[in-house]
Amino acid sequence: xxxESGMAVYNTKKQNKNDFSSEHWRIYVLVFFxxxxxxxxxxxxxxxxxxxxxxYRLLAQDQHQVLKTLTPKRGEVYLQEHDGLxxxxxxxxxxxxxxxxxxxxxxxxxxxxxxxxxxMNEDEIRKKLADSEDVFEILQHKITEDQAAKIKELNLxxxxxxxxxxxxxPGERLASQTIGFVGSDGDELKGRYGIEYYWEKExxxxxxxxxxxxxxxxxxxxxxxxxxxxxxxxxxxxxxMDHIVQYEVEKIMRETVEKHGxxxxxxxxxxxxxxxxxxxxxxxxxxxNNYGEVEDMSYYMNPVISGAYEAGSVFKTITMAAGLDTGKxxxxxxxxxxxxxxxxxxxxxxxxxxxxxxxxxxQVLEESxxxxxxHVEKLIGNKTFADYVKRFGFGSETGIELPGESAxxxxxxxxxxxxxxxxxxxxxxxxxxxxxxxxxxxxxxxNGGVLMKPQVIEKIIYPDxxxxxxxxxxxxxxxxxxxxxxxxxxLRSVVVNGHxxxxxxxxxxxxxxxxxxxxTKSGEKGYEEDITIGSFAGFAPVDDPKFTVVVKIYHxxxxxxxxxxxxxxxxxxxxxxxxxxxxxxxxxxxxxxxNHN
Amino acid sequence: xxxxxAIQRKKIKNSRFNTDFYLKSGSINATFVVVALLVVASAxxxxxxxxxxxxxxxxxxxxxxxxxxxxxxxxxxxKKAELNSLxxxxxxxxxxxxxETQPEEIVYIEENSPVALK
Numbered sequence: 001x002x003x004e005s006g007m008a009v010y011n012t013k014k015q016n017k018n019d020f021s022s023e024h025w026r027i028y029v030l031v032f033f034x035x036x037x038x039x040x041x042x043x044x045x046x047x048x049x050x051x052x053x054x055x056y057r058l059l060a061q062d063q064h065q066v067l068k069t070l071t072p073k074r075g076e077v078y079l080q081e082h083d084g085l086x087x088x089x090x091x092x093x094x095x096x097x098x099x100x101x102x103x104x105x106x107x108x109x110x111x112x113x114x115x116x117x118x119x120m121n122e123d124e125i126r127k128k129l130a131d132s133e134d135v136f137e138i139l140q141h142k143i144t145e146d147q148a149a150k151i152k153e154l155n156l157x158x159x160x161x162x163x164x165x166x167x168x169x170p171g172e173r174l175a176s177q178t179i180g181f182v183g184s185d186g187d188e189l190k191g192r193y194g195i196e197y198y199w200e201k202e203x204x205x206x207x208x209x210x211x212x213x214x215x216x217x218x219x220x221x222x223x224x225x226x227x228x229x230x231x232x233x234x235x236x237x238x239x240x241m242d243h244i245v246q247y248e249v250e251k252i253m254r255e256t257v258e259k260h261g262x263x264x265x266x267x268x269x270x271x272x273x274x275x276x277x278x279x280x281x282x283x284x285x286x287x288x289n290n291y292g293e294v295e296d297m298s299y300y301m302n303p304v305i306s307g308a309y310e311a312g313s314v315f316k317t318i319t320m321a322a323g324l325d326t327g328k329x330x331x332x333x334x335x336x337x338x339x340x341x342x343x344x345x346x347x348x349x350x351x352x353x354x355x356x357x358x359x360x361x362x363q364v365l366e367e368s369x370x371x372x373x374x375h376v377e378k379l380i381g382n383k384t385f386a387d388y389v390k391r392f393g394f395g396s397e398t399g400i401e402l403p404g405e406s407a408x409x410x411x412x413x414x415x416x417x418x419x420x421x422x423x424x425x426x427x428x429x430x431x432x433x434x435x436x437x438x439x440x441x442x443x444x445x446x447n448g449g450v451l452m453k454p455q456v457i458e459k460i461i462y463p464d465x466x467x468x469x470x471x472x473x474x475x476x477x478x479x480x481x482x483x484x485x486x487x488x489x490x491l492r493s494v495v496v497n498g499h500x501x502x503x504x505x506x507x508x509x510x511x512x513x514x515x516x517x518x519x520t521k522s523g524e525k526g527y528e529e530d531i532t533i534g535s536f537a538g539f540a541p542v543d544d545p546k547f548t549v550v551v552k553i554y555h556x557x558x559x560x561x562x563x564x565x566x567x568x569x570x571x572x573x574x575x576x577x578x579x580x581x582x583x584x585x586x587x588x589x590x591x592x593x594x595n596h597n
Numbered sequence: 598x599x600x601x602x603a604i605q606r607k608k609i610k611n612s613r614f615n616t617d618f619y620l621k622s623g624s625i626n627a628t629f630v631v632v633a634l635l636v637v638a639s640a641x642x643x644x645x646x647x648x649x650x651x652x653x654x655x656x657x658x659x660x661x662x663x664x665x666x667x668x669x670x671x672x673x674x675x676k677k678a679e680l681n682s683l684x685x686x687x688x689x690x691x692x693x694x695x696x697e698t699q700p701e702e703i704v705y706i707e708e709n710s711p712v713a714l715k
Binding site for chain 2: 086087090092093168170171172173174243244247251
């Protein structure tokens with residue numbers, strides 16, 4: 001081996017040694033990276049599969065499974081009509097117009113066209129179209145059929161229609177305080193006020209659930225397992241109230257309130273034999289389709305059932321009926337009126353400080369003499385009087401199937417030794433009652449002395465088609481048939497000879513009683529000086545009663561007495577009822593008399 | 598005797614031929630029957646599937662049509678109720694500038710009173 005070749009071998013060995021070190025370094029780096037990658041992948045998998053397990057499980061479920069809540073159909077509500085039923089509350093499909101800005105080609109054309117069809121501000125539409133990547137912008141809910149047809153005709157790219165179902169009231173403001181409305185209660189739409197609220201659970205039904213797998217395209221896989229719990233639709237309700245009668249009573253109340261510049265007015269019509277409510281009206285009212293436009297929330301309330309007030313002289317009939325039933329008085333029993341009664345430092349006088357002298361009980365009602373009914377109350381005795389008041393249904397709810405019913409207040413009759421409270425109660429002061437309670441008590445007199453449960457529901461129709469007819473329910477006998485007949489005759493006398501003349505309907509035996517009550521001051525003792533409530537309660541025909549009507553007018557501005565406010569409104573309602581239901585007149589009436597009434 | 602033998606031979610020959618033919622034709626018939634049955638069954642199956650698919654499609658269409666008609670019927674029912682709404686009629690009366698007859702404007706006449714016929 002020469003030196004040159006020996007040197008070459010040495011260099012090769014050195015190079016090999018260097019190469020080996022370099023190789024190791026690379027392997028170490030590679031091993032490190034593989035290890036690091038493995039650790040990262042491991043932690044990532046741990047994070048995805050363990051830590052975020054729940055989140056991804058739900059995401060996968062969302063992608064592969066359809067979990068759908070099945071919405072039940074809300075039950076509908078109907079009024080009675082001559083030839084069938086009138087839908088008071090229904091579910092109606094409306095169109096909603098929405099934009100897909102991403103697909104809109106000519107934004108200005110879309111803005112211009114839609115603003116004229118929907119009567120919307122152009123800037124508002126431009127604002128919704130601004131984001132070109134946006135895929136969904138609601139433009140307007142509940143558009144009209146004409147608007148929907150025009151939008152379809154325009155065939156604009158990126159402008160779409162979608163059906164939505166809403167509660168709808170075709171009769172507009174008809175029976176608004178009885179039906180209530182469906183409105184938002186937090187995140188949900190629920191029945192608010194009236195029938196919609198009281199029967200919410202039954203009307204809304206029960207939602208169902210559908211759980212099924214779907215393919216990558218979002219289509220249901222029909223052969224896969226399916227978990228279906230069908231939705232249970234709500235019940236349909238038929239009311240006892242009549243469409244035409246309800247409208248007519250509402251119209252009369254509106255005209256009366258407007259004519260006298262009153263704050264509000266209420267009326268109720270009942271069938272005294274069954275307790276069925278035929279109409280229940282209040283003015284001002286509201287349109288449940290636009291319930292949000294109401295400025296005063298009190299318009300949602302139903303004062304016929306919730307507005308307890310001191311009714312005044314219409315209550316004298318109850319005192320007189322109790323007197324007759326106890327046998328303490330007869331219609332022709334007499335007493336001498338001195339114009340006032342003094343008790344416990346208080347002096348109770350007749351209205352307008354009148355003094356009537358010797359009067360019969362019938363005359364007491366005709367002239368609405370306060371001291372006369374105090375005389376009767378004294379004869380009956382406090383305890384018996386209080387019992388009769390309770391037996392007529394005052395001081396307790398009637399149980400009508402509507403929300404917000406007031407029981408009234410007869411607490412003043414709890415202290416039997418406080419005569420003054422009983423004296424004022426005998427002519428309807430110091431105790432409160434609702435128009436419904438008054439109507440029901442008068443109905444008991446009209447119904448031969450038997451108190452019925454007021455009914456507003458005629459029938460319930462279940463989703464399977466079966467029906468439940470709500471039977472009339474007798475609560476109790478309050479007075480004897482004879483006492484009821486005598487009270488009815490006295491009420492007829494009030495209309496013929498007394499303050500109720502303007503409530504009469506020629507040809508028919510109408511009986512009733514006026515009541516002009518003062519209003520208690522809020523927060524302090526005593527009564528408002530210039531605020532009165534005019535009421536009239538009665539029934540007809542007296543010999544075979546078909547209808548009981550109560551009218552209440554709050555704070556009329558132009559006249560003081562109920563005979564000029566509530567009595568004429570009562571007459572209009574009663575005349576309409578007798579003609580509408582074709583009740584045969586009791587007496588023959590001359591043409592001249594008809595033409596003068 | 599020779600003639601008799603010839604006849605016997607022919608009979609035997611014919612008999613062999615018949616047996617062979619029977620065996621052969623028997624196996625052909627069985628295959629044929631199975632194939633034919635399969636074809637018929639397939640045809641029936643296809644026809645049934647096709648008919649059921651067509652009927653299913655028709656039923657779906659009819660169901661869709663029923664649903665549409667029900668929807669339309671409901672919308673019309675609501676429309677009728679809207680048009681029957683006395684508040685709507687009242688509004689239309691005002692739009693047409695018509696006024697309601699007041700009770701004092703109504704004149705009742707006697708049923709038996711003389712009336713002009715011409």
